[in-house]
Amino acid sequence: MEYEKRRDLILAGSGTAAGGRYNRVELSGSCKVAGDIECERLRVAGSATIDGRVKSAVLTVSGSSRFEGSLEAGELEVKGKAHIAEHATAKRLLISGLVHVGKQVSGEEIEVSGSLTVEENCAAETFKAKGSFRIGGLLNADLVDITLYHHSEAEEIGGEVIRVRRGKAFSFGRWLGAAYRHRLRAETIEGDEVMLEDTRAKMVRGNDVKIGPGCEIDRVEYNGSIEIDADAVVREHKKI
Amino acid sequence: MERELISKKELLERTGISYGQLYRWKRKKLIPEDWFIRKSTFTGQETFFPRERILERIHKILSMKDSHSLDELADQFSPNPAEIALSADEVLKRHIVSKTTLDYFYEQTGAMESFTFDKLLQVYVLEQILRTGAISLDEARIVLAALADHYDQLQGKSCELLFIRKFGLATCLFVTAPGEVYFEKDVKVAIRLPLARAIEELKEKINAT
Incomplete structure (x- = not known):
């Protein structure tokens, strides 16, 4: 693709533009784009609504944005707010702001330090979260690495290595006791290596399972080793 | 299913x-x-x-x-068809179908020089269903026509081809997964062919050389 021949689209202030193929797209101010966009870089700094599909090598949102169609990016960085009505696909997805996805998310690397809500499944090679997330379906990644600073939940979590740790920072919650602790909630967690802290799950399956402090698990099935912390509740565990 | x-x-x-x-x-x-x-x-x-x-x-x-x-x-x-075209010679050489099936296919559609994936699938399915011995040439024509008609709608879905019979009456249908079909007791299921698997086998044959 020859991006040199494409023109830039720069909207500042309030305006409306048609979709199309561009080189660089900058949307600041309050704007609306009607139609699909394909571009090399897209930056949303103000408040923008895009009524179509978006395909961009680099996409940055620092303002507030609404994408009515699906979104495909090489790198997607959201420091502000993004609402994506359809699927979101990105090689690298960095979220320090607030993201809501109406359907599925897939990528290679996902890092969440803000907040991510996905209505359906979320798949990646690595999923790292230090913020909060809510996933309506399956969270599927080779490596799931979660440090809990906020409440998080997923219907199911599956992968090779699943690590959930308690955030180290001082929090009033911990000081106030267990009831206020930030927790991860999931129906089922399955992985080859599962290490959990502060997790509430109905079923945990794995080869080597470590249930750390603050966990409450209904049933653990394992076929290698198991370790249960004194400060964890496991109602049932069984070697398969 | x-x-x-x-x-x-x-x-x-x-x-x-x-x-x-x-x-x-x-x-x-x-x-x-x-x-x-x-x-x-x-x-x-x-x-x-x-x-x-x-x-x-x-x-x-x-x-x-x-x-x-x-x-x-x-x-x-993937149930999505590959982008490819094979000549009639290659179709035979890669053992995708037999000469008999190909000739019969030509009778239906006219001779063809090159086969795109959808045509390959049609002729491959034809071979599969004739080989079961469960249906006649005339009945196979129904399947071919139905497959050609609905190919676009079936693309990318995993679905099953059913050929059923009742009191000498024969018809065929496609069921996309996930879904189940139940028949009344007089219905005989003559053929049940998962198309996704046929596609997969076909791709294997195409890529074989």
Whole structure:
């Protein structure tokens, strides 16, 4: 693709533009784009609504944005707010702001330090979260690495290595006791290596399972080793 | 639509694969989403798979994964047709269909120099259903026509071809997964052919040389 021949689209202030193929797209101010966009870089700094599909090598949102169609990016960085009505696909997805996805998310690397809500499944090679997330379906990644600073939940979590740790920072919650602790909630967690802290799950399956402090698990099935912390509740565990 | 199921636990035990592999293959679409069947059991939610198909698929992946990348495998297993055109000679040479089937196909459609994937699939399905011996040439024509008509709608879906008979009356239908069909007692199911599998076999044959 020859991006040199494409023109830039720069909207500042309030305006409306048609979709199309561009080189660089900058949307600041309050704007609306009607139609699909394909571009090399897209930056949303103000408040923008895009009524179509978006395909961009680099996409940055620092303002507030609404994408009515699906979104495909090489790198997607959201420091502000993004609402994506359809699927979101990105090689690298960095979220320090607030993201809501109406359907599925897939990528290679996902890092969440803000907040991510996905209505359906979320798949990646690595999923790292230090913020909060809510996933309506399956969270599927080779490596799931979660440090809990906020409440998080997923219907199911599956992968090779699943690590959930308690955030180290001082929090009033911990000081106030267990009831206020930030927790991860999931129906089922399955992985080859599962290490959990502060997790509430109905079923945990794995080869080597470590249930750390603050966990409450209904049933653990394992076929290698198991370790249960004194400060964890496991109602049932069984070697398969 | 599947008769026998296997639980995830048993699957991992029998094939020796790990959770990580299973989830990775699911993510890469080497195992179709609709093969993951959730059921409630006394220990809570469990996942089941169509037994025969998943075991076959896993063995195929295991035997090919060292020589092919996961993306290549995903292409091969995908129900989306490959972009390709073969000449009539190549169709015979790669043993996709027999000469008899090809001649019969020509009778229906007129002679063809090159075959695109949809035509290849039609003639391949024709070969498969004739080979079962369960239907006649005339009846096969019904299937061919139906397949040609609905090919576009069926693209990318995993579906099954059913050919049924009742009191000398014959017809065919396509059922997309996940879905089940139940028949009244006089209906005989003459042919039940999973198209996704036919597509996969066909791709294997196309890529064979």
